[in-house]
Amino acid sequence: MHRILLPALAGLLAGTLPLAAETESEGLAAIKAFTLEHNAALVTEAKRLRDLVGAYAATIAAHGNDYAAAWAAEGATLADGVRGIRAQWLVASNHYETIEGIVAGIPATARYDLILDAGNPGTEAEDVADYDLALPDGTVLERPGSLFHTITEPLFWGSDPGHAKLAADLDGDGQVGAGEMLFDANLALGATAGLVFWSEALMADMQAWEPNRDDAFTAVVTMTPTVGDYFGEWKESQFLGGAGAAFVAQSRLVDVLAIMGGCQRMYAAAVSPVVAAGDAALDAAITGAFADLLALVAETRDREVQGERFTAEEADALGAEAQDIAERVVAQVLQAAARHGVEIRG
Amino acid sequence: MRLKSQLRFHARPLALAAAVAAALAGLLLALAPKPLPGGVALAAVPFYRLPFGPDDQGRDRPFWPSRLQAAGLPFVDPARLPSSADCAACHPREFEEWAGSLHAVADRDLVYEATVEANEDIVRNPEQTRFCEGCHAPSEMLAGRVTRFVAVPPADALTEGVACIGCHTATHADPEAGNGALTLAYGRAVADRDGPAGAALLADPRAHLAAYGAPDTTALMKGAEVCGACHTEIYDASNSRARGPQVVQSTFAEWRESWYGRNGITCQHCHMAADPAAQVLALRRGDLTPPARLSHRFIGANHVMADTRLGAALTVLRGGLLPGTDAAATGATLAVQGRQTADFLRTAAGLELRALRPTADGLHLEIAVRNLGAGHNLPTGVNDQKHIWLEVVVADAGGAVLFRSGGAAERLGVEDAEAVAWIEHFLDGAGERITNHLTFATAAVVWMRDPIPPRGEDVVAYEVPLAAGAARPLRLTARLYYRIALPDLVFANLRRDLPVAPFTLAELAAELPETLP
Incomplete structure (x- = not known):
């Protein structure tokens, strides 16, 4: 039963179920349409996030940018504002996660993944989020890292003490717990404006993208093997490691499901018709392995939602199992790519 | 003469047996499986x-x-x-x-x-x-x-x-x-x-x-x-x-x-x-x-x-x-x-009090760190991580510590710059130390103190300042510690604050004579 239900659950969590296309061109077109649909939603939700942050910043500004005064005068409004911003951040972020496996895998759009979600602030030789962020007060942050995960996630959830302006009892329980604070409105305004700007820029480039076989194969083989890294981040997060672990706003398993769902979608729609035409058995094997991979992740997420707490040992074992499946998928896709003369542009 | 005739008598069967043996050996050689290439281009x-x-x-x-x-x-x-x-x-x-x-x-x-x-x-x-x-x-x-x-x-x-x-x-x-x-x-x-x-x-x-x-x-x-x-x-x-x-x-x-x-x-x-x-x-x-x-x-x-x-x-x-x-x-x-x-590990090293004499300010003591059992240097291997250091403590009769080198901080994972340690430093192109084994960024490798060769020793001298009237007899304890990796490596690469416990390779405890030579 699990073999049937879990892939379906995985597909639903990833956006929609992966649909095999009749022809390669139909599949590529479907991928582009799917990505544009979620990209448009991302732009809409990023604008909503920017507007919520604007309201928060206006409240602070109304008190001369004195956070303590603003909290004293309009604490309930600000607490509601922070809650709303966090919820809206998750909505926007999840729209991006749904298409991340595609955006990051296509060479023409990969840089947007670094800027929006996955890049580092120059701390490593590769995968740097190469852009500057201008803030309303005129400050320009050079290569500040990704907008979702380096800047706004720790900013909104208070895990970056450098940008927490005032400890505040947001939940009204009489105590100031972890993450209860008012964050830097100036940085938040700049970062959310940046999210809107770069989401729209991605949209423009995605509209201009001409779907092709090389990109489809490249997306699958570059993004699928990242599953192990995401399991590693899950293991290091507070979802497993307790208070001392790295903070993430939602379980990394949600991201894994979305990203692997994107890879599965790309394969089913755009790559499978090519592979199946030359070797139906190989296509069936890859399709089955993708289903297994998504089922494993979905089942793990389901157990987590049910309240199960995993040990680091279990997380490692699950991550290794997922990585093993992913590597088998990629090896098979690359073998097919070689047969069809596909160029992989990582 | 008798030998000759015997040889003549057995010559034919011997020759036949030799031919059969050679043929069998050849057959076995021909039938013996040869390793196949079994490779991929x-x-x-x-x-x-x-x-x-x-x-x-x-x-x-x-x-x-x-x-x-x-x-x-x-x-x-x-x-x-x-x-x-x-x-x-x-x-x-x-x-x-x-x-x-x-x-x-x-x-x-x-x-x-x-x-x-x-x-x-x-x-x-x-x-x-x-x-x-x-x-x-x-x-x-x-x-x-x-x-x-x-x-x-x-x-x-x-x-x-x-x-x-x-x-x-x-x-x-x-x-x-x-x-x-x-x-x-x-x-x-x-x-x-x-x-x-x-x-x-x-x-x-x-x-x-x-x-x-x-x-x-x-x-x-x-x-x-x-x-x-x-x-x-x-x-x-x-x-x-x-x-x-x-x-x-x-x-x-x-x-x-x-x-x-x-x-x-x-x-x-x-x-x-x-x-x-x-x-x-x-x-x-x-x-x-x-x-x-x-x-x-x-x-x-x-x-x-x-x-x-x-x-x-x-x-x-x-x-x-x-x-x-x-x-x-x-x-x-x-x-x-x-x-x-x-x-x-406990067979590798030994400590020996080699010299002890009074000075104007206190004591001069020398401790030999001996490589007794390792067939290679001590330490050896990846020595920007694997290292040893010597902890020396002199205490008075009541147990109050009068002198310490390479102390508790080292045991907790914080390097003591003053400790006598046998460790390599990896340096980047700017001469800055790399503590997390970034091979690909390393430009030079420098030993802080030469490692101890097999069956060799390194004598370490300490000047121990003593205040007048320290309660005698004094007690000397020395421990040679070994650590497999720097905590910096684990923290930087594994993102874990995992304690890397040291291992005591050798110990020395001595009550110092009331009257020093």
Whole structure:
């Protein structure tokens, strides 16, 4: 039963179920349409996030940018504002996660993944989020890292003490717990404006993208093997490691499901018709392995939602199992790519 | 005369017997299975990249900057490569021993994996990690999986680090060049898969012997050279930012120049003894008898990776369970591994109070740190991480500490710059110290204090200031500590604040005489 239900659950969590296309061109077109649909939603939700942050910043500004005064005068409004911003951040972020496996895998759009979600602030030789962020007060942050995960996630959830302006009892329980604070409105305004700007820029480039076989194969083989890294981040997060672990706003398993769902979608729609035409058995094997991979992740997420707490040992074992499946998928896709003369542009 | 006639009488049957014997020998030779090539050509592995170009003769270098070589075709089909768990069917004792070893987890050990990733992050070509994987993951290398786009599927045999086939198919080693300078004939292992198995193998073991008991391999495995190929590590422009050769590990050369090397006492004699500590103690007494049986535990100096007190964390650190094992079997073999490692480490060093005299300000004392049992320098290996330091404490009669060097802070993982320590510093291009083993960023390697050669010693002098009227008698305690890795490495690469407990190699306690000479 699990073999049937879990892939379906995985597909639903990833956006929609992966649909095999009749022809390669139909599949590529479907991928582009799917990505544009979620990209448009991302732009809409990023604008909503920017507007919520604007309201928060206006409240602070109304008190001369004195956070303590603003909290004293309009604490309930600000607490509601922070809650709303966090919820809206998750909505926007999840729209991006749904298409991340595609955006990051296509060479023409990969840089947007670094800027929006996955890049580092120059701390490593590769995968740097190469852009500057201008803030309303005129400050320009050079290569500040990704907008979702380096800047706004720790900013909104208070895990970056450098940008927490005032400890505040947001939940009204009489105590100031972890993450209860008012964050830097100036940085938040700049970062959310940046999210809107770069989401729209991605949209423009995605509209201009001409779907092709090389990109489809490249997306699958570059993004699928990242599953192990995401399991590693899950293991290091507070979802497993307790208070001392790295903070993430939602379980990394949600991201894994979305990203692997994107890879599965790309394969089913755009790559499978090519592979199946030359070797139906190989296509069936890859399709089955993708289903297994998504089922494993979905089942793990389901157990987590049910309240199960995993040990680091279990997380490692699950991550290794997922990585093993992913590597088998990629090896098979690359073998097919070689047969069809596909160029992989990582 | 009688002899001559007898010879004439037997000449015919003798000649006939000789001809029959020669014919039988020829037939056997003709029928004997020959090792098949069993390899895969470079062109047959799609998307395998060669970013470092050919060698001086224009030949491909599929494993560069590691010096690993394949005998014959460069790659093998991993699906046809036997896993050590397969070998366990007939060699359970060897497998059980090996499963507790560091060799078994050379490519799974989480600290190693994280350090490779940290190195990979600072270079453009992920293929540069072939430098690491040549020694840590020879099977991954020879399967063609250490490349940007991996078109070869994983297999159990590839996850086993330095496995059975990693040594038992070796045909050549260059311990002077190091950096993985081994030639492996994995084709023999692949060919053996087509040979007899089970009872049929016992009845006719020739194919198996041809695969794993070939004369070149058998000869190689008796000596230290096969170990030296990986236990010699030299940084240069191909694998780091060093402009000239920087010797990072010289364990083989240290051994070769030592009393042990001169007396034919090889790595195997100590590290593969069934009871390594007893073997070293016997050697210290002058008994050079080699061990009666060689164990596959490869007991060494990494006590953390066999410390069963870590519980489940140890399994995580060791990268999970090996193929063919379960938690109970792993726990059992690790318990032995841990005990033997601790016993072994305690045979390596000794401390001796060599001089003690009063000075105008207090005391001058000298402590000899002696390499008593290691057939190589103390410390040896990857010494930007593995290091030793001396803690010296002088206390008064009431126990109040009057002098301390290399103290509690070091034990807690904070380096004490004043402590007497034997450690290498890796320096980047700007001369700044690198503490998390970023090989690819290292430009120079500098010893802070020369390591102690086999059967040698390093005498450390201390000037101990004493206030007048310190309650006598004074007590001196000295401990020689060993740590396998800097906490910085674990924190920076593994993002874990994991305590790396030191190990006490040797201790000295003395009550100082009331009247000093």
